[in-house]
Amino acid sequence: MTVVLPAYNEQDNIDRAVGAIGQVLSDAGINYDLIFVDDGSRDLTWKRIDEAAARDNHVHGVSFSRNFGKEAAVLAGVAQADGDCVAVMDCDLQHPAETLVPMYQKWQEGYEVIEGVKKSRGDESKFHKASARSFYTIMSKATGVDMSRASDFKLMDRRAVDALLSLPEYHTFFRALSSWVGFATTEVEFDVAERVAGESKWSTGKLIKYAINNIMEFSSAPMQLVTWAGGIFFVFAVILAIQTLVRYAMGDSAGGFTTVILLILITGSIIMIALGIIGTYLEKIYDETKRRPRYIVSKKI
Ligand code: UDP
Numbered sequence: 001m002t003v004v005l006p007a008y009n010e011q012d013n014i015d016r017a018v019g020a021i022g023q024v025l026s027d028a029g030i031n032y033d034l035i036f037v038d039d040g041s042r043d044l045t046w047k048r049i050d051e052a053a054a055r056d057n058h059v060h061g062v063s064f065s066r067n068f069g070k071e072a073a074v075l076a077g078v079a080q081a082d083g084d085c086v087a088v089m090d091c092d093l094q095h096p097a098e099t100l101v102p103m104y105q106k107w108q109e110g111y112e113v114i115e116g117v118k119k120s121r122g123d124e125s126k127f128h129k130a131s132a133r134s135f136y137t138i139m140s141k142a143t144g145v146d147m148s149r150a151s152d153f154k155l156m157d158r159r160a161v162d163a164l165l166s167l168p169e170y171h172t173f174f175r176a177l178s179s180w181v182g183f184a185t186t187e188v189e190f191d192v193a194e195r196v197a198g199e200s201k202w203s204t205g206k207l208i209k210y211a212i213n214n215i216m217e218f219s220s221a222p223m224q225l226v227t228w229a230g231g232i233f234f235v236f237a238v239i240l241a242i243q244t245l246v247r248y249a250m251g252d253s254a255g256g257f258t259t260v261i262l263l264i265l266i267t268g269s270i271i272m273i274a275l276g277i278i279g280t281y282l283e284k285i286y287d288e289t290k291r292r293p294r295y296i297v298s299k300k301i
């Protein structure tokens, strides 16, 4: 089994992760290696990975030329992995290493995608929980898979990994794509642990952007929204047009300044929002057509 661990500014967690995962897997008699992907960290993460690799031949490392984000780091690690099955987990140990064992057993039973699902969401603010819930409701609708408890903690068989790696798109959402590829899938529950060292890389702003991006990656429903808004406005337009014409025919010159002002404001803003939505999709298409690599590797051990 190859375990992929994306790491961004996790200097204090590398040794902990090597220790904890190594302990669990060797106790269970599972053959393993670890691939840390240093996602352009600014601290000593790479040095720690380098040292760990010198000490322990289970440990390998890939270093990015800059920060490309967790999605890219996961893909890079998975692309380097040569195990018959590949696990992906956070290196801050919020995904408990012990869970790798039941996941591995499921794999031996013949499952090809084993999803880690959150039994509890760990310590998060009310606002965070509520927004996560609405994001996952939308995502579940868009992907057709229940994502409410989904996480990036997974174990995948070689075949599922190869299918995942064959996807050509620039923007990926690992959490959903692992179920999108299909194959015999099952779940293993785990409790999200507290982060031991370092801090979460997610600010509220970053999360909102991430949520919007992923929804648009998977669904064109926001564009349909534009069509719906257009349809509703057309109905109003017809009603108002008839009313105006009737009043004109009766020689009643239209007052209705208020109506005119409101209509201009409302239609104007809806048109601008619509253009924004379409623009965002264009941006995605633009990103995809540039065919840039998803990440650039600078060092490997
Ligand atoms: N991570 C990464 N690149 C980034 C941000 C995060 O590789 O740009 C890694 C990070 O090192 C960790 C995992 O992704 O192993 C999850 O990040 P974090 O713990 O900050 O997220 P949270 O657990 O708070 O959702």
Ligand code: MG
Binding pocket: 090, 092, 094, 195, 200
């Ligand atoms: Mg974390």
